[in-house]
Amino acid sequence: MTARQHQQRFESLLQEHRGIVFKMACLYSRSATDREDLMQEISAQLWRSFGRYDEARARFSTWMYRIALNVAISQARREHWSEANRFEPLATYHLETVGGGEPIAEQDERLQALYAFIGQLDPLNRALILLYLEDRGYAEMAEILGISETNVATKISRIKQKLRGQMTAAKTTGA
Amino acid sequence: MELDELKMAWREQDRRLERSEALQSSLRRELSIDRMRSALRSWLWLPGIELAISLLTAWLIGGFLADNWTQVLSTPAGAVPALVLFMLAVVSAAASARQIVSVATVDYAASVLSIQRRLAMARALRIRLTQLGLLLWLPLWPMFMVFIVQYGLGFGVYRQFDLAWLVSNVVLGLALALVLVWLTRRYGNVLGRWRPLHKLSDSIAGRKLASAVAQMDEFARFERE
Numbered sequence: 001m002t003a004r005q006h007q008q009r010f011e012s013l014l015q016e017h018r019g020i021v022f023k024m025a026c027l028y029s030r031s032a033t034d035r036e037d038l039m040q041e042i043s044a045q046l047w048r049s050f051g052r053y054d055e056a057r058a059r060f061s062t063w064m065y066r067i068a069l070n071v072a073i074s075q076a077r078r079e080h081w082s083e084a085n086r087f088e089p090l091a092t093y094h095l096e097t098v099g100g101g102e103p104i105a106e107q108d109e110r111l112q113a114l115y116a117f118i119g120q121l122d123p124l125n126r127a128l129i130l131l132y133l134e135d136r137g138y139a140e141m142a143e144i145l146g147i148s149e150t151n152v153a154t155k156i157s158r159i160k161q162k163l164r165g166q167m168t169a170a171k172t173t174g175a
Numbered sequence: 176m177e178l179d180e181l182k183m184a185w186r187e188q189d190r191r192l193e194r195s196e197a198l199q200s201s202l203r204r205e206l207s208i209d210r211m212r213s214a215l216r217s218w219l220w221l222p223g224i225e226l227a228i229s230l231l232t233a234w235l236i237g238g239f240l241a242d243n244w245t246q247v248l249s250t251p252a253g254a255v256p257a258l259v260l261f262m263l264a265v266v267s268a269a270a271s272a273r274q275i276v277s278v279a280t281v282d283y284a285a286s287v288l289s290i291q292r293r294l295a296m297a298r299a300l301r302i303r304l305t306q307l308g309l310l311l312w313l314p315l316w317p318m319f320m321v322f323i324v325q326y327g328l329g330f331g332v333y334r335q336f337d338l339a340w341l342v343s344n345v346v347l348g349l350a351l352a353l354v355l356v357w358l359t360r361r362y363g364n365v366l367g368r369w370r371p372l373h374k375l376s377d378s379i380a381g382r383k384l385a386s387a388v389a390q391m392d393e394f395a396r397f398e399r400e
Contacts, residue, residue, distance in 0.1 A: 052282070053284070066287060067284055111187075146285075151398070151400075155400075
């Protein structure tokens with residue numbers, strides 16, 4: 001494969017899965033500028049690692065999740081995760097305008113609740129919930145994160161319990 | 176509201192994103208190869224500069240020692256500052272090279288936990304080296320001064336200030352370094368209010384290192400529980 005073909009193949013795969021990069025950047029950044037920076041960081045790392053990508057070993061999306069999560073978590077930790085306001089919900093900016101255009105869409109109540117909930121999680125549990133929402137199986141989640149399937153199942157169950165508890169508390173207080 | 180119900184909202188969001196023209200054109204722009212190349216360049220230049228400075232220092236001092244070898248042999252004590260600084264430059268270059276190799280060879284396609292652990296270890300090493308570098312400056316500045324004045328400017332300062340003077344200054348510098356660590360730990364909150372001092376104070380006091388170690392503990396817990 002020539003260098004040009006290699007680049008074209010990468011661009012085509014990236015275009016096909018660009019939603020992953022965008023959603024990852026949304027979950028691990030605070031502002032539109034942060035999000036753009038993170039998208040660039042993720043893409044740069046994907047391009048740098050693409051030479052070693054072996055489709056016989058992993059699906060492109062699995063490979064991409066690993067790289068994108070590693071970059072996103074590293075950047076989040078480097079920049080602001082240790083600060084006191086680390087649990088700020090993400091909902092406020094997420095579906096604002098993109099590239100100076102029109103707002104993408106109005107957010108519904110469930111989506112707002114989801115982002116507020118995800119905003120409370122630490123980077124690793126945030127990765128776990130993202131993979132769950134993306135309908136990845138437990139085996140694939142375990143492979144991406146580097147933990148056992150049992151551990152994945154336990155953590156998902158805990159997150160569900162936590163969410164249930166919060167929703168119940170919100171109903172009780174009328175919030 | 177259950178997590179599965181929220182999953183439906185997530186899928187709905189996916190469909191909206193897919194339909195959004197503004198988003199698609201923005202993504203095409205952000206994910207262009209040219210932007211990726213510029214991001215890679217910015218990643219490489221900073222550690223490269225550190226390595227270049229260390230190598231240049233080692234080369235300059237090493238060259239000086241080689242050119243004045245007979246003088247060094249006749250007054251070995253007088254060469255102590257140059258030798259110490261040369262060794263420090265070599266160690267610093269090796270540490271910079273190690274960091275570059277360590278980060279450059281990280282395979283981001285490996286599992287999240289293993290890579291995060293490796294990056295946290297690299298970060299802890301870098302923080303430790305920064306802390307050491309900041310603190311070593313205090314005991315070593317007399318050596319640096321002697322080297323510059325004696326060999327750079329040609330004044331026989333070493334004859335005026337002998338080995339005892341040098342050693343006592345190094346000891347005083349070490350004591351000051353310890354006082355500085357105590358001060359930054361004790362009054363970290365006050366120093367942290369002034370932004371330029373915030374990071375410096377955290378590095379000297381070891382708070383950054385503690386945070387890196389806490390991260391590694393967090394990874395271990397995530398894997399275990």
